[in-house]
Amino acid sequence: MAFAEFLEALLTPSLPILALGILIIIGAPLLLHIALASSSTYITPPTVLLLGPLASGKTSLLTLFERGTPAETHTSQSTTSVELNASTDADSKQSFRNHDDTSGTHTKFILVDTPGHGKLRNLAFGKLERAETLKAIVFVVDAAALSEQDVLSTTASYLYDVLLLLQKRASDKSKTRKSVVPVMIAANKMDLFTALPATMVRTNLEVELTRIRATRSKGLLDSGVGMDDVGSEDQDAWLGEYGSEKFSFKQMQEFDIDVDVLPGSITGEEGTGADKWWWWIAQKIANA
Numbered sequence: 001m002a003f004a005e006f007l008e009a010l011l012t013p014s015l016p017i018l019a020l021g022i023l024i025i026i027g028a029p030l031l032l033h034i035a036l037a038s039s040s041t042y043i044t045p046p047t048v049l050l051l052g053p054l055a056s057g058k059t060s061l062l063t064l065f066e067r068g069t070p071a072e073t074h075t076s077q078s079t080t081s082v083e084l085n086a087s088t089d090a091d092s093k094q095s096f097r098n099h100d101d102t103s104g105t106h107t108k109f110i111l112v113d114t115p116g117h118g119k120l121r122n123l124a125f126g127k128l129e130r131a132e133t134l135k136a137i138v139f140v141v142d143a144a145a146l147s148e149q150d151v152l153s154t155t156a157s158y159l160y161d162v163l164l165l166l167q168k169r170a171s172d173k174s175k176t177r178k179s180v181v182p183v184m185i186a187a188n189k190m191d192l193f194t195a196l197p198a199t200m201v202r203t204n205l206e207v208e209l210t211r212i213r214a215t216r217s218k219g220l221l222d223s224g225v226g227m228d229d230v231g232s233e234d235q236d237a238w239l240g241e242y243g244s245e246k247f248s249f250k251q252m253q254e255f256d257i258d259v260d261v262l263p264g265s266i267t268g269e270e271g272t273g274a275d276k277w278w279w280w281i282a283q284k285i286a287n288a
């Protein structure tokens with residue numbers, strides 16, 4: 001009886017059988033862990049971060065994408081996240097209104113709203129620095145108020161900090177795997193007649209960013225650091241092409257950071273003015 005013999009051999013204490021037993025006991029959970037960790041359901045979805053100054057429309061945009069209609073908002077004091085589905089199918093009429101329709105290929109992503117108030121900026125930067133899965137940044141600006149100098153300067157200085165952080169991260173040589181994050185400047189409130197066209201939003205921001213860059217680098221020169229140190233310190237705080245006279249968003253391509261300015265609106269015309277933004281987001285997360 002071969003079977004009985006086999007059974008007997010298996011049950012007799014011996015070194016190879018013992019070794020096999022230990023191997024199974026240790027190996028099985030290990031294999032299970034590897035199998036689970038590599039399955040896609042355990043990967044966190046890509047994150048898209050909403051940044052921008054006070055009352056530019058970040059929360060309104062999040063609500064519009066989430067519910068399909070804009071709602072009353074109050075100034076935000078904390079970050080909020082929602083899970084959404086985007087599709088890049090050409091036939092699925094590229095609108096955020098279709099995100100419940102999960103036919104076709106959809107990419108799940110997390111949209112994160114941040115407070116715009118200067119005192120709560122650390123919350124936004126915390127998200128920016130920690131989000132491992134960050135795939136895109138939507139920087140919302142109020143195009144209708146951007147002709148006012150104080151709005152322009154707060155908006156631009158916030159944007160400067162964001163772009164500088166991305167630039168530093170991109171030029172950080174210690175990181176082998178660089179994640180490049182594209183930026184969309186959403187020129188919001190185009191429904192208002194005071195709104196500047198997107199090209200003006202772009203140039204006004206570029207002019208203001210140039211001015212901020214000059215002021216900040218001058219501050220460093222005046223701070224009394226040794227002449228030799230100035231070069232590198234100065235270069236670290238300098239946004240875009242070092243030494244260039246004027247800043248332009250194109251200079252960010254040097255660091256693989258694409259900056260697009262897209263016009264739109266959340267209220268008015270039933271919010272169809274946000275489709276372009278939705279399409280931009282869908283493409284960025286699909287290519288990620």
Ligand SMILES: Nc1nc2c(ncn2[C@@H]2O[C@H](COP(=O)(O)OP(=O)(O)OP(=O)(O)O)[C@@H](O)[C@H]2O)c(=O)[nH]1
Nearest residue numbers: 055056057058059060073075076116189265266267
């Ligand atoms: N006319 C017009 N008003 C808008 C538009 N989008 C947002 N608003 C209004 O702008 C105001 C501020 O919008 P919020 O979404 O609360 O702005 P926020 O960026 O979240 O502001 P904070 O949370 O304070 O940083 C609200 O009264 C909105 O109704 C738009 O496209 N057109």
Ligand SMILES: [Mg+2]
Nearest residue numbers: 058059075076
């Ligand atoms: Mg808000």
